[in-house]
Amino acid sequence: MSFCEQFPVGEQTSDAAGADRDERGSENSEQSIICLRCPRGCEISTTLDGYGGIVEIFGNVCKLGREYVEAEITNPLRILPTSVRVRSGERPLVPVWTPKPIPKGRLMDLARATRSIELEAPVAIGQVVIENWEGLGVDLVTSGAVRRA
Amino acid sequence: MTCDTSYDVIVIGGGPAGLAAALSARAEGNVRVLLIERNDSLGGILPQCIHNGFGAVIFGNDLPGPEYAYRYQEQVEAADIDVMLDTMVMDLTPERDLYAMNATHGYLHYRPRSIILAMGCRERTRAQIRLPGSRCSGVYTAGTVQRLVNIEGYMPGRRFLILGSGDIGMIMARRLTIEGAEVVGVLELLPFLTGLRRNFVQCLQDYNIPLHLSTTVSNIIGGQRLEAVETVKVDEELQPIPGSTERIECDSLLLSVGLIPENELSLKAGVHLDPRTGGPLVDSTMATDVPGIYAAGNVTSIYDLVDYVSKAGEVAGRHAARYALEHGTGNGNNATAGRDASKAGAMVAIRPGENVGTVIPQRVRIDTSGNEEVTLMLRPNALIERKVTVELWDGDRPIMSFRENYSRPAEMMVHTLRAKQMQALAEAHEHELTVVIQ
Amino acid sequence: MQSRDFDVVVMGAGIVGSMIARALSRYAIRVALVDRANDVGTGASCANSAILHSGHDPSPGSLKAEMNRRGNELWHDLVHELEVGHRWTGAMIIALGDEQLPGLKKLLARGTENQIPGLEIISRAEVLKREPLLTPDVSGALWTPTAGVIDPFGGTVAAAENAVTNGVSLFLNAEIHDALVSDGTLIAVQTTAGEFRARWFINALGVHADDFMHLAGDRPDFAITARRGEYFIFDPNRVQVQNVLFPMPTDKGKGILVSTTAHGNTFVGPNAEEVADKEDTTATRDGMAEILEGGRRLIPSLESRDIIAGFSGVRATGNANRDFVIEISATVGGLLNVAGIESPGYVSAPAIAERVEGLLRNAGLEMVAKNEWNPRRPARPAFKELNHEQRSDLIRRNPNYGRIVCRCENVTEGEIVDAIHSPVPARDYDAIKRRCWLGTGRCQGSFDYPRVMEILSRELDIPMTAVTKKGPGSEFLARTTKG
Numbered sequence A: 001m002s003f004c005e006q007f008p009v010g011e012q013t014s015d016a017a018g019a020d021r022d023e024r025g026s027e028n029s030e031q032s033i034i035c036l037r038c039p040r041g042c043e044i045s046t047t048l049d050g051y052g053g054i055v056e057i058f059g060n061v062c063k064l065g066r067e068y069v070e071a072e073i074t075n076p077l078r079i080l081p082t083s084v085r086v087r088s089g090e091r092p093l094v095p096v097w098t099p100k101p102i103p104k105g106r107l108m109d110l111a112r113a114t115r116s117i118e119l120e121a122p123v124a125i126g127q128v129v130i131e132n133w134e135g136l137g138v139d140l141v142t143s144g145a146v147r148r149a
Numbered sequence B: 001m002t003c004d005t006s007y008d009v010i011v012i013g014g015g016p017a018g019l020a021a022a023l024s025a026r027a028e029g030n031v032r033v034l035l036i037e038r039n040d041s042l043g044g045i046l047p048q049c050i051h052n053g054f055g056a057v058i059f060g061n062d063l064p065g066p067e068y069a070y071r072y073q074e075q076v077e078a079a080d081i082d083v084m085l086d087t088m089v090m091d092l093t094p095e096r097d098l099y100a101m102n103a104t105h106g107y108l109h110y111r112p113r114s115i116i117l118a119m120g121c122r123e124r125t126r127a128q129i130r131l132p133g134s135r136c137s138g139v140y141t142a143g144t145v146q147r148l149v150n151i152e153g154y155m156p157g158r159r160f161l162i163l164g165s166g167d168i169g170m171i172m173a174r175r176l177t178i179e180g181a182e183v184v185g186v187l188e189l190l191p192f193l194t195g196l197r198r199n200f201v202q203c204l205q206d207y208n209i210p211l212h213l214s215t216t217v218s219n220i221i222g223g224q225r226l227e228a229v230e231t232v233k234v235d236e237e238l239q240p241i242p243g244s245t246e247r248i249e250c251d252s253l254l255l256s257v258g259l260i261p262e263n264e265l266s267l268k269a270g271v272h273l274d275p276r277t278g279g280p281l282v283d284s285t286m287a288t289d290v291p292g293i294y295a296a297g298n299v300t301s302i303y304d305l306v307d308y309v310s311k312a313g314e315v316a317g318r319h320a321a322r323y324a325l326e327h328g329t330g331n332g333n334n335a336t337a338g339r340d341a342s343k344a345g346a347m348v349a350i351r352p353g354e355n356v357g358t359v360i361p362q363r364v365r366i367d368t369s370g371n372e373e374v375t376l377m378l379r380p381n382a383l384i385e386r387k388v389t390v391e392l393w394d395g396d397r398p399i400m401s402f403r404e405n406y407s408r409p410a411e412m413m414v415h416t417l418r419a420k421q422m423q424a425l426a427e428a429h430e431h432e433l434t435v436v437i438q
Numbered sequence C: 001m002q003s004r005d006f007d008v009v010v011m012g013a014g015i016v017g018s019m020i021a022r023a024l025s026r027y028a029i030r031v032a033l034v035d036r037a038n039d040v041g042t043g044a045s046c047a048n049s050a051i052l053h054s055g056h057d058p059s060p061g062s063l064k065a066e067m068n069r070r071g072n073e074l075w076h077d078l079v080h081e082l083e084v085g086h087r088w089t090g091a092m093i094i095a096l097g098d099e100q101l102p103g104l105k106k107l108l109a110r111g112t113e114n115q116i117p118g119l120e121i122i123s124r125a126e127v128l129k130r131e132p133l134l135t136p137d138v139s140g141a142l143w144t145p146t147a148g149v150i151d152p153f154g155g156t157v158a159a160a161e162n163a164v165t166n167g168v169s170l171f172l173n174a175e176i177h178d179a180l181v182s183d184g185t186l187i188a189v190q191t192t193a194g195e196f197r198a199r200w201f202i203n204a205l206g207v208h209a210d211d212f213m214h215l216a217g218d219r220p221d222f223a224i225t226a227r228r229g230e231y232f233i234f235d236p237n238r239v240q241v242q243n244v245l246f247p248m249p250t251d252k253g254k255g256i257l258v259s260t261t262a263h264g265n266t267f268v269g270p271n272a273e274e275v276a277d278k279e280d281t282t283a284t285r286d287g288m289a290e291i292l293e294g295g296r297r298l299i300p301s302l303e304s305r306d307i308i309a310g311f312s313g314v315r316a317t318g319n320a321n322r323d324f325v326i327e328i329s330a331t332v333g334g335l336l337n338v339a340g341i342e343s344p345g346y347v348s349a350p351a352i353a354e355r356v357e358g359l360l361r362n363a364g365l366e367m368v369a370k371n372e373w374n375p376r377r378p379a380r381p382a383f384k385e386l387n388h389e390q391r392s393d394l395i396r397r398n399p400n401y402g403r404i405v406c407r408c409e410n411v412t413e414g415e416i417v418d419a420i421h422s423p424v425p426a427r428d429y430d431a432i433k434r435r436c437w438l439g440t441g442r443c444q445g446s447f448d449y450p451r452v453m454e455i456l457s458r459e460l461d462i463p464m465t466a467v468t469k470k471g472p473g474s475e476f477l478a479r480t481t482k483g
């Protein structure tokens, strides 16, 4: 993987940051994290203590931003938008998403799981396709409608 | 062909701009509104934008494109608005003669009292960026692939390279990965990302898709189908650096190299375009320079957030309806009647100055009543990664300023002019002000 | 593999092969037209300047000069018989600066010797009046009124369609890879679609005409050099020249011209670059820069940002003094070679066909005219060209014309379906593009791909994943999204 060095976005903390807390010593570090909770995409500057705790945070427009940063340094969460097949519909696919984010590491697992799903038309918007996926408390929900052909 | 003069307002295009315009026009009172859309469904490009990222400003929510569109569609269906799908507007005159056609009714002729242009945009293509190489199959624009994958249900290849770090390119990189294709990388000619950073994080970084800045395609290789792409690094003048060529095996090349407002009809109607935006020159009521013709959304300039497209549509709809109500009692043609009335009230032009690429609207109609707010949308053309001030200059005198955290060409700056700022504009000496970023 | 028997097999369905097939379709003989591509006219005939030259330029006395003059004459009727898009614009050869003025006199003398009607040297003021966008350096021009521009795809398709309607059998996807010579006579060719036997074989294989000669054991000394020419087309909303404008010719050729197409777009090109691979129609960075610069010498206001499309074609330059070769082989029986047909091959094609007809007759092929021969090929409706009333009528008769597929060029579903079910059926995206001009406007097909794929899949009754850009191997789609 070769991300371009010139790119000025700060490193995003990957996966479970807690694991290597002790190795990091106790110096404060600064991070800039782009909030993905809404399309504004605030760039939030965060100062962390040596143990991953938030010392200072600014740049977020709303409180969701703080929540996001907290999750990002412990367990990054992401929304998955994709689609599933529709039988006897006017269109072959209906868009679906997870209105609530799931752990970043599980994105592709859920993506794969959706590939074999087929709904029967008509499909309504907001219809739950998978409830509480793998006990994570997140549903897969349609974000569009498909009429019967 | 008989001419139907019964409509007050006709909206061309059923995307977010057109939907919002139709709704707000209808809400102005006893106004007959017709919405004409060439696709078989409403929503414009939103039905194919199945990712979330829509609605933060208007709904305070992060919605997928189809759901954002659906909220407006529902309202349009519930309102007393006529909608014609599968119908394309073919011709438009300055007198507002509008010709449309579809398979069921054939050719149709309308003359409404006002018109809203909401035709959106189209993608720049391979020829426009003069990509050299073979003319094999496997080279697509990103929006076409988005349509194929999300609406038609087909994957155009297995191993993709993407040219252009705009939002559509990055979003499609993730989308194709989610559907099991391999995306070998995203190339960007410029030394910086051209799309939104959030998309870099959630579409490329999260899925381990490399971004190569200052890199472009130098050759397209393949007989019948694409086999490989040669890439080259470029220097500050964007010229290829000798010896930096690399060969990347792939069966598909996606181009995400920009959007152009769709203005064939606007030109036919005699509307003047701003060479910077590629769209009609509009004032703060979204009126073009042809009386009774309004414009909103990507047809005026490429927006990055749909919420502001809807807002512009709302403004256009409201004023188009008012224009129709003021000018249209009879059934006749009253194109010329409007010219003076529509110019009533003072106007100041806002010209992009230092570090500013485009401004929408290009002219502000002075209204100090406090009833009208004007949203100024600025597209910076310089990347400045520190706090900047946006200033409005009246000759050699700055008359107002705003703070911004940075200036990035990928993100429009939005500033609302309220009563106080309107007053400042009203007191300006010059007819043309300059907006700069410092 | 299947073997088929004909009186004449025309090899290569470019403009030359198609015109020959059409000429022979007049007679009660069995004619096959064979090409390796998925459509007719995919070689040089679809990527050239498409100028119906008057014939002022070729060396007097050459076969080129004779074919060009006669071809131009024939096209004046043919464009009506075959209903091909064209405009008789005339052409100007532009002199820049005083030093080029004497050259005009020489050109005039040469053209007069070639018996070209109406040639005239016109003044700087007159030239600028006719083409205000020209550079102020212009000093005068040679005006040649009989030149014109044609829709190059339409011409080949029309000729082939007319041939097929008159009984010629067309075989596509039939790549010729072997020649069967027995006792010094060519008796059969082997193709990927089977064997073809015939009394006469016409070699109209464009850049590959020499390869076939060598395969059959004919003229090892003759060789074709492939010379590529690149072009750009400009957004008609941004630039529009009204004329066909040539620079002064040099030893290398006619130079980089700026011209209007039959459809009214402006284009510039070609350069001339020798390529090792005869199929090499790639666009190159250097070539693109060269033609833009060349075009700007005539029209300084050409801007690269107004370019909407590019294409390139390969000339088949023969080494027989660069003249056309149109002759019955001296060594191999049953073989007639039409080779080295570089520019002005397009305009010459009907004259070449006439000559081939004569050669075969003289060689003893019995050619009895058919009563039922119909020289006319009616054009299919082109929606864009119709007025509001005509469009309305058309949609009433067939609702498919009420659905626009290509929004830049206003091409309708009706026209696409027509093209798919025409005498020379369009079976891939590019074939539809060549017939209907779809995807040739500003959006370059980016919008119409999905719709055209659907229509092709439906009308040809093939899966979406089998729809191609230009024949087998160029499929658009790999699999279904969830597949």
Ligand SMILES: Cc1cc2nc3c(=O)[nH]c(=O)nc-3n(C[C@H](O)[C@H](O)[C@H](O)COP(=O)(O)OP(=O)(O)OC[C@H]3O[C@@H](n4cnc5c(N)ncnc54)[C@H](O)[C@@H]3O)c2cc1C
Binding pocket: A039, B012, B013, B014, B015, B016, B017, B018, B036, B037, B038, B039, B043, B044, B045, B046, B049, B052, B053, B054, B055, B087, B088, B089, B090, B118, B119, B120, B121, B143, B146, B167, B168, B171, B262, B265, B296, B297, B298, B299, B303, B304, B305, B306, B307, B309
């Ligand atoms: C890939 C992509 C991703 C995006 N992601 C985001 C995002 O995450 N968040 C966000 O806020 N915004 C996003 N946007 C931007 C947003 O979608 C657009 O700004 C918005 O859709 C523009 O709306 P519009 O109504 O101006 O145009 P469109 O949505 O393009 O609608 C124009 C409509 O007009 C119709 N039309 C055109 N010509 C005619 C004619 N002659 N007759 C009849 N009908 C006609 C078209 O068919 C179309 O339906 C994205 C855009 C794209 C392309």
Ligand SMILES: Cc1cc2nc3c(=O)[nH]c(=O)nc-3n(C[C@H](O)[C@H](O)[C@H](O)COP(=O)(O)OP(=O)(O)OC[C@H]3O[C@@H](n4cnc5c(N)ncnc54)[C@H](O)[C@@H]3O)c2cc1C
Binding pocket: C011, C012, C013, C014, C015, C016, C017, C018, C034, C035, C036, C037, C040, C041, C042, C043, C044, C045, C046, C047, C048, C049, C050, C051, C052, C053, C174, C175, C176, C177, C204, C205, C206, C207, C208, C228, C229, C230, C270, C313, C314, C315, C316, C341, C342, C343, C344, C345, C346, C347, C348
């Ligand atoms: C850049 C350029 C500009 C030109 N400008 C002009 C102009 O302005 N005016 C003008 O009159 N002329 C012009 N010409 C010349 C003109 O285009 C050609 O002379 C003419 O198209 C030649 O037609 P053709 O049928 O001989 O060759 P082609 O069109 O090349 O046809 C040859 C056919 O043979 C087929 N073929 C090849 N090998 C095989 C095989 N092994 N088996 C089966 N089929 C095979 C090919 O598929 C092809 O369809 C120009 C040419 C070029 C390249």
Ligand code: SF4
Binding pocket: A035, A036, A037, A038, A039, A040, A041, A042, A059, A060, A061, A062, A063, A064, A065, A066, A068
């Ligand atoms: S901090 Fe709030 S406003 Fe900013 S991006 Fe996050 S959710 Fe949106």
